[in-house]
Amino acid sequence: MTLTLYAHPFSAYCQKVLIALYENGTPFEYRTLGDEQADAELAALWPIKRFPVLVDAGRTVMEATIIIEHLGLHHPGPVRLIPDDPREALDVRLMDRFFDNYVATPMQKIVFNQIRPETDRDPYGVKEARAMLDRAYGWFDERLAGREWAAGGAFSLADCAAAPSLFYADWAHPVGEAFPHVLDYRRRLLARPSFARAVDEARPYRGFFPLGAPDRD
Numbered sequence: 001m002t003l004t005l006y007a008h009p010f011s012a013y014c015q016k017v018l019i020a021l022y023e024n025g026t027p028f029e030y031r032t033l034g035d036e037q038a039d040a041e042l043a044a045l046w047p048i049k050r051f052p053v054l055v056d057a058g059r060t061v062m063e064a065t066i067i068i069e070h071l072g073l074h075h076p077g078p079v080r081l082i083p084d085d086p087r088e089a090l091d092v093r094l095m096d097r098f099f100d101n102y103v104a105t106p107m108q109k110i111v112f113n114q115i116r117p118e119t120d121r122d123p124y125g126v127k128e129a130r131a132m133l134d135r136a137y138g139w140f141d142e143r144l145a146g147r148e149w150a151a152g153g154a155f156s157l158a159d160c161a162a163a164p165s166l167f168y169a170d171w172a173h174p175v176g177e178a179f180p181h182v183l184d185y186r187r188r189l190l191a192r193p194s195f196a197r198a199v200d201e202a203r204p205y206r207g208f209f210p211l212g213a214p215d216r217d
């Protein structure tokens, strides 16, 4: 086995990569973070200390999107997460950026604010993050009409990004009935076996959710 993934099951960006691995049944060694030795290895590989990080035959690959691109190039499977057609691939990459920048980032802002000491909290930043999520839900709801997956007909990198970011964003700032296409899409993602597996593996850690996990997926 050449692939080692440094990850934690409860992390949204790790789930993004796990979905890609599970979609193609790609074998890998799971180095679960939170363990002192695994954390030290991660810090040595990537001083930025963000995860996931993949090591492929001695080569370190950082950033969830780049890891998924790397898997598609070096370990392709039956499910092509980035279309061969470069124009279609552009739309997939746009939606991937959309979920990282405008869903996952404001979601993390709200969640991480809660972990800070009360005196260091940033209510204005949280207000801005909630407003961004409302704008993102609204734009995506319109774009989704008539689409099964985020970038159109086929499950892709964009859906790997969407699944965990929307999952936790809905916990931090509920999507609500005003955005029915987004709610339906979130349900479709939860029914996808690769994401259902990632969600199941993360269940034991729900107590970690700083805002308090709701009693639902």
Ligand SMILES: N[C@@H](CCC(=O)N[C@@H](CS)C(=O)NCC(=O)O)C(=O)O
Binding pocket: 011, 012, 013, 014, 049, 050, 051, 052, 062, 063, 064, 065
């Ligand atoms: N841009 C990175 C973001 C990764 C990221 O934010 N990971 C979170 C876990 S979901 C993390 O490393 N958190 C640790 C920290 O913030 O110290 C990517 O796309 O992989």
